Amino acid sequence: MLAVKQSFECVTLSGLANLVPLPSRLLSKKAAVQTKDEFNFKVKTACQEQCTGTVGFKIAKVIVVGDLAVGKTCLINRFCKDAFDKNYKATIGVDFEMERFEVLGVPFSLQLWDTAGQERFKCIASTYYRGAQTIIIVFDVNDVASLGHARQWLEDALKENDPTNVQLFLVGTKKDLSSPAQYSQIEQEAIKLAEEIKAEYWALSSLTGENVRAFFFRVAPLAFEVNVLAEIEKSGSRHIGDVIKINSNSNSLYATTKKKQSTCCQ
Ligand SMILES: Nc1nc2c(ncn2[C@@H]2O[C@H](COP(=O)(O)OP(=O)(O)OP(=O)(O)O)[C@@H](O)[C@H]2O)c(=O)[nH]1
Ligand SMILES: [Mg+2]
Numbered sequence: 556m557l558a559v560k561q562s563f564e565c566v567t568l569s570g571l572a573n574l575v576p577l578p579s580r581l582l583s584k585k586a587a588v589q590t591k592d593e594f595n596f597k598v599k600t601a602c603q604e605q606c607t608g609t610v611g612f613k614i615a616k617v618i619v620v621g622d623l624a625v626g627k628t629c630l631i632n633r634f635c636k637d638a639f640d641k642n643y644k645a646t647i648g649v650d651f652e653m654e655r656f657e658v659l660g661v662p663f664s665l666q667l668w669d670t671a672g673q674e675r676f677k678c679i680a681s682t683y684y685r686g687a688q689t690i691i692i693v694f695d696v697n698d699v700a701s702l703g704h705a706r707q708w709l710e711d712a713l714k715e716n717d718p719t720n721v722q723l724f725l726v727g728t729k730k731d732l733s734s735p736a737q738y739s740q741i742e743q744e745a746i747k748l749a750e751e752i753k754a755e756y757w758a759l760s761s762l763t764g765e766n767v768r769a770f771f772f773r774v775a776p777l778a779f780e781v782n783v784l785a786e787i788e789k790s791g792s793r794h795i796g797d798v799i800k801i802n803s804n805s806n807s808l809y810a811t812t813k814k815k816q817s818t819c820c821q
Pocket of ligand 1 (some may be wrong): 623625626628640641644647670673733
């Protein structure tokens, strides 16, 4: 069930745009709902100065949700194992994979949670939604109903998470099965939905591998950036990575936290 890869996926280039050039990254430029191509300046500086605090030890939780048989497991397996199984085996509950990256020289990991789309396993799966930093809603580009259900999947996932604090991706799978004419029809609807829910839209194929790597190489640095910004904010005026010196003549472990004395029973 758990597979921890020892190798790093190196995401070392300085700009998000350089990771995967825009024309090949997205099937149409309009599909890039989030057009952010550069790392935040503060993030770049923090990485250059090696002031990213605990980010190097962090694991970002990514949940992958969507209807049954849309291709969630195949997507994760294509990326993590470079494998594809044409036989359908329903995911029972959840499964997860770890993938390690290096972004701007800083190690960073994604924990990819593959959840069940089948109704009868959904309630087990939904107990694992909590704490997600990234939500990937998957639909099959050949099945318009699966796109129609995307909103519901998002709603369920957001019940367990802070909507202001998650990054959303809407991903159409099985592009290899779709003719250009069929695809362009569903693409319009998908882009519309992606804009409404403020998700970034991608279309890919786990069978051919088209866009799979590019997609996760987009997810990782965006998640990384959010983590570094959170560290910067948390540290306030203090520099991340600074050693906090505790005065050697303060002999109480609790010297800095003055406990409020209870006035009761005195
Ligand atoms: N042609 C093609 N078939 C695909 C692709 N991705 C998945 N499939 C097939 O679609 C079926 C379902 O794939 P899964 O990845 O198991 O679907 P799932 O979303 O994980 O399904 P649940 O675990 O039940 O939620 C399998 O038979 C896959 O081989 C793709 O990109 N192209
Ligand atoms: Mg599955």
